[in-house]
Amino acid sequence: MRLNNAARVRLTTSVFSTTFLIAIVTVAIPQVLPCPSPVVNPVGLDVGQELNKKLTLTSQIEKGTSIISK
Structure with missing residues (x-):
């Protein structure tokens, strides 16, 4: 054709x-x-992991169970 x-x-x-x-x-x-894919901050930590760490620390501080070196 x-x-x-x-x-x-x-x-x-x-x-x-x-x-x-x-x-x-x-x-x-x-x-x-x-x-x-998960969002990664410049340090290399997953943003969700970093937020969980902050929330855990905040709840520990509120309960008075936080281990903070002075």
Whole structure:
């Protein structure tokens, strides 16, 4: 089967347009659906772990059971 000139132009335009749209969608997906990995602060601790440590220390201080070296 041979394609005439108009069909070839439509096919080429369609292929390049589809490729362009796929590239744009590939770049845009992380902005819409971010990676579910945990957020890490610069020290390297998981933010949730750091928050748990602060909450534990706060509750210990409130109960008077905190071990703080003076």
